[in-house]
Amino acid sequence: MAARTTPSPEYCPQSRSSRRGALAGPRAAWRPSLAGRDSAWRRAVAAALAAVWLAGCASPAAVRPIPELGTQYALEKDEKRLWDQSREEERKLTEKLKLVDDPLLADYVENLGQSMVDPATRQSGQIHFRFRVVEDPTLNAFAFPTGSIYVHSGLIARTDNEAQLALVLGHEVTHVEERHALKHQRSAQRRMIGFGIAAAAASIIVAGEAGKKAEKGDYSTAAIINQTANIILGVGLQLAFIAAIQGYGRELEREADEGGMAKMVSRGYDPRQAPELFALLLKEHPDPGKMERFFFSSHPANVERRKTAEEVVSTRYAQQAQAGTGKVSSPDFEQRRWRVLRDDARLNLEAGRVELAEEEIAQVLSAVPRDPVALTLRGSLHQRRASESAGDAERKETEEKAAISDYSQAVKADPTYAPPHRELGILYMKRGERAQARIQFEKYLDLAPQAPDTRMVRDYLAELGAGGGK
Numbered sequence: 369m370a371a372r373t374t375p376s377p378e379y380c381p382q383s384r385s386s387r388r389g390a391l392a393g394p395r396a397a398w399r400p401s402l403a404g405r406d407s408a409w410r411r412a413v414a415a416a417l418a419a420v421w422l423a424g425c426a427s428p429a430a431v432r433p434i435p436e437l438g439t440q441y442a443l444e445k446d447e448k449r450l451w452d453q454s455r456e457e458e459r460k461l462t463e464k465l466k467l468v469d470d471p472l473l474a475d476y477v478e479n480l481g482q483s484m485v486d487p488a489t490r491q492s493g494q495i496h497f498r499f500r501v502v503e504d505p506t507l508n509a510f511a512f513p514t515g516s517i518y519v520h521s522g523l524i525a526r527t528d529n530e531a532q533l534a535l536v537l538g539h540e541v542t543h544v545e546e547r548h549a550l551k552h553q554r555s556a557q558r559r560m561i562g563f564g565i566a567a568a569a570a571s572i573i574v575a576g577e578a579g580k581k582a583e584k585g586d587y588s589t590a591a592i593i594n595q596t597a598n599i600i601l602g603v604g605l606q607l608a609f610i611a612a613i614q615g616y617g618r619e620l621e622r623e624a625d626e627g628g629m630a631k632m633v634s635r636g637y638d639p640r641q642a643p644e645l646f647a648l649l650l651k652e653h654p655d656p657g658k659m660e661r662f663f664f665s666s667h668p669a670n671v672e673r674r675k676t677a678e679e680v681v682s683t684r685y686a687q688q689a690q691a692g693t694g695k696v697s698s699p700d701f702e703q704r705r706w707r708v709l710r711d712d713a714r715l716n717l718e719a720g721r722v723e724l725a726e727e728e729i730a731q732v733l734s735a736v737p738r739d740p741v742a743l744t745l746r747g748s749l750h751q752r753r754a755s756e757s758a759g760d761a762e763r764k765e766t767e768e769k770a771a772i773s774d775y776s777q778a779v780k781a782d783p784t785y786a787p788p789h790r791e792l793g794i795l796y797m798k799r800g801e802r803a804q805a806r807i808q809f810e811k812y813l814d815l816a817p818q819a820p821d822t823r824m825v826r827d828y829l830a831e832l833g834a835g836g837g838k
Contacts, residue, residue: 431546431547431550431551431554432547433545433547434489434492434495434545434547435486435488435545436488438488439491439492441492441494442494443494444550446550446553447513447550450550450553450607451514453606453607454513454514454607457606457607457608458514460603461603461608464599464603465502465596465599466502466503467500468501468502468503470501470704470708472704473524473704473707473708474501476700477499477524477533477537477704478498478499480530480534480537481497481517481537481541482497483534483635484534484537484538484541484628484635485497485545486545489545495515495544496514496515497516497517498515498516498517499517499518499519500516500517500518500519501518501519501520501521501524501708502518502596503715504520504522504596504715505521505522505525505712505715505716505719505721506520506523506596507520507522507649508520508522508596509523509536509537509539510611510612511540511541511611512544512608513547513548513549513550513607515544517540517541517544519536519540521708521711522712522716524708525711526712527648527705528644528645528697529641529696529697530637530698530700531632531637531641531695531696531697532641534635535637535641535645536628536645538628538629538631538632539624540624541627541628542623542627542628545627546620546623546624546627548616548620548623549607549611551620552610552616552617552620596612597612600612600613601613622676625676629642629677629680629685633688635695636694637694637695637696638688638689638692638696639680639685639689639694640681640689643678646670646673646677650670650674702735706731706732709728709731709732710728710729710732710739710741713728713742713745714745717745717748717749722749722752722753725745725749726746729742729745729749733746738777739781740778740779740781740782740785740788741785743774743777743778743781743788744775744791747770747771747772747773747774747775747778747791748771748791750767750768750770750774751767751795754767754768754771768795771795775792775795776788779792784815785815786811786812786815786816786819789808790808790821790825792804792808793805793806793807793808793809793812793825793828796808802832802833805828805832806832809829809832813825813829
């Protein structure tokens with residue numbers, strides 16, 4: 369069981385600033401009308417949200433962990449209500465979430481997650497864990513108190529190895545086994561603070577922040593927050609909001625950190641990978657004011673968590689670290705991860721995070737050099753840069769040639785893969801190479817006659833004088 373710590377009085381007020389801008393609001397709220405027009409109302413709502421965050425600093429009511437209770441564990445009255453609400457929220461969430469369509473990945477994450485569960489928790493007969501992968505490029509994972517755990521594909525894509533992913537899953541399992549949702553709820557109730565305030569406040573505050581970004585033309589940032597968090601706030605899922613966006617406060621998040629580390633080490637993983645995970649997140653997101661909410665973002669901040677992890681490794685797990693025999697990764701992780709990485713590159717490219725997408729595509733092609741999907745994505749990346757280089761003819765030409773090369777390689781790697789033919793057709797048409805464009809469009813229609821954009825492609829062929837194709 370993870371050791372408990374007492375937060376210092378100044379910690380939670382500091383964590384407020386690290387949360388600002390890290391929430392996500394519904395798409396309809398991107399218009400900054402409510403948040404921008406009435407600053408006094410914004411301040412009042414912000415104060416209400418701050419009060420909810422501060423509630424997480426209160427010492428939670430005595431709630432015994434499930435592994436400690438074992439077969440004696442039974443739902444208390446308020447916990448049963450919490451579970452009922454949790455099940456209803458999850459039902460609404462899964463109606464809108466897009467899960468990654470990869471049965472082998474689903475099985476892999478399920479098996480790894482189940483390995484983090486304490487045997488005494490299973491003996492209780494109450495909790496039935498299940499793990500799902502959400503198609504979302506943001507770095508996050510969250511758990512419902514009933515044992516349903518959701519991991520964003522972006523987090524899997526950007527972990528370096530299985531040990532780091534095990535730590536993430538162990539952290540979320542600890543939230544459930546330690547009954548953090550119940551502890552947090554009781555702390556909030558003692559302070560007479562309702563969960564509903566948090567969801568309303570987050571929507572309004574983030575509406576203003578996202579609206580400002582969009583007004584300045586920063587649509588990529590606005591797009592990236594419009595993911596799972598957008599669904600949670602848009603539908604008004606209060607428990608999911610706390611688990612996925614707000615967090616449970618410093619003490620409980622630290623407890624989940626320590627519990628996650630204990631689980632990964634007890635399962636034979638190298639404890640040195642814990643601080644490496646924090647270092648990875650810090651490298652990617654050094655700015656605490658970024659709109660994207662990512663795993664371990666605060667309560668406490670990544671810098672402190674990395675330092676704490678290093679201290680724990682050098683003391684509590686010094687023997688394991690010095691032995692250097694702990695597991696780091698596995699063939700299963702490597703085999704399952706590259707497809708997630710490729711899909712994450714697509715999502716990041718669509719969101720305008722070009723540099724991150726480029727890095728991920730390079731990793732995929734390093735593992736699978738002739739992957740047609742990754743080659744097509746890299747071609748799209750070059751084509752995007754060519755479009756952004758209208759004032760620089762030489763750079764535009766260089767990027768377009770690079771795109772043509774990538775699309776052509778994708779066609780050679782898999783002649784039956786249709787998308788690069790369409791992209792080549794569009795690019796050749798832009799360059800005035802009509803004969804080449806016609807060949808590529810016709811090939812695309814042959815390979816994908818039922819594609820949703822066939823009408824558009826036929827229109828292009830009509831413009832080229834081909835009579836609209838088949």
